[in-house]
Amino acid sequence: MFELSPQDWTAVQLSLRVAAVSTVVALPFGIAIAMVLARKEFWGKALLDGLVLLPLVLPPVVTGYLLLITFGRRAPVGAFLADHFGIVFSFRWTGAALACGVMAFPLMVRAIRLSIEAIDARLEDAAATLGANPIWCFITVTLPLALPGIIVGAILAFARALGEFGATITFVSNIPGETQTISAAIYTLMQVPNGDADALKLVVVAVIISLGALMLSEWLARRATARLHGN
């Protein structure tokens, strides 16, 4: 009874790929920005904070539109990346990954930032007196202690990317096999007569993946916390 059509499968696989790539690529930036926001004071910090959170409060269509006029094939940044690095976003799955990454970024940064702020900064002072320069201090003290938050941030971002719809469809449209993720496929099916039953299958898949991701994140975070403090 529960059989997915090849096209549905494509959408599921594409969604997983888009979500995974966007999360992995966004993670180093997320950690860096979270670190800066948690530990540094500088002019314009409130602005940076606001910019990072912006995709969370903007209508996704607006984010998609902004991506289009920035990273589109003829847009300034998009044309530059295409001409010099051969990276094309428009109407490609990479564009879907970019849109998902941008939309998921605030959640990722938030989770990581909170976990860094929860670390006693005096431990970093202690590391410095023991000869650790700022980079080693980050690698040996801050990063491992922030690990539970980094895991949670990454998985939240992954789940958010799986569910992304508005920005993606605005930026890279809804092309089966290229940019049609689970959400877009469900939307398409619901536009066809009698498509509801097929849509329901994808809905079930979406629920299973999201729930699985959440449970995995809880479990990993708990394990990481136990490993950090236990013995």
Place this chain on the structure above:
Amino acid sequence: MAGAPGHRAPARQLTMLVVQLEKQLGEFAVKASFASEGGATVLFGPSGAGKTSVINMIAGLLAPDRGRIVLNDEVLFDDKARIDVPASRRRIGYVFQEGRLFPHFSVRRNLDYGRWMSGQPADSAVFHHAVELLDIGHLLDRRPGRLSGGERQRVAVGRALLMRPRLLLLDEPLASLDAARKREILPYLERLRDEAHVPLIYVSHNAAEVRRIATRVVRLEAGTVLATGGLELLDAAQADMLA
């Protein structure tokens, strides 16, 4: 990396620390000058006298507004010459009031951290000597979360000692411990002073503790040095308090 290897002081090289600094902290001004020639120099004074600020500046965790800090002819800080050696390159050990052990490392890795960060080769003789001095051999595989307060402070002393510091700062290392634990640790600190050949700067507001540790006393109050001298300063301080 920090410090030239091979320049390990043969037993008892005279260490000279010259401190002369000014720092405005909100309403509170610290203005302290003193020198130390090895042994255990105690910064003695009531809470809020600026003792911790002074050693934080020596460690490089807090930048003075003005002044000079010189250790063995190496200028660590000089505002006029714009010198401010970062904490990680000062090779000054620091035992904090609350230990500040790394919770995600075992005791062994905590002890080894300073050597690891400065890229010195492992030296098991040195390691075991410190472990024995502080009697922490049975704790090596535990995490700091599973240590008692006294054990934690002993490990913190060991961690600072094993980085082979040129100077060891101790900020009220006994303050968070009850009387029994204090009695447990004080002998180790005395051994440290007499056997480890590292000059100590020891912060305390407890006269009894100071009497056991100090070879020299710097009396600090309201951010300024009232007097520098021997243990007789403690009597003067007590007389002041009674007066």
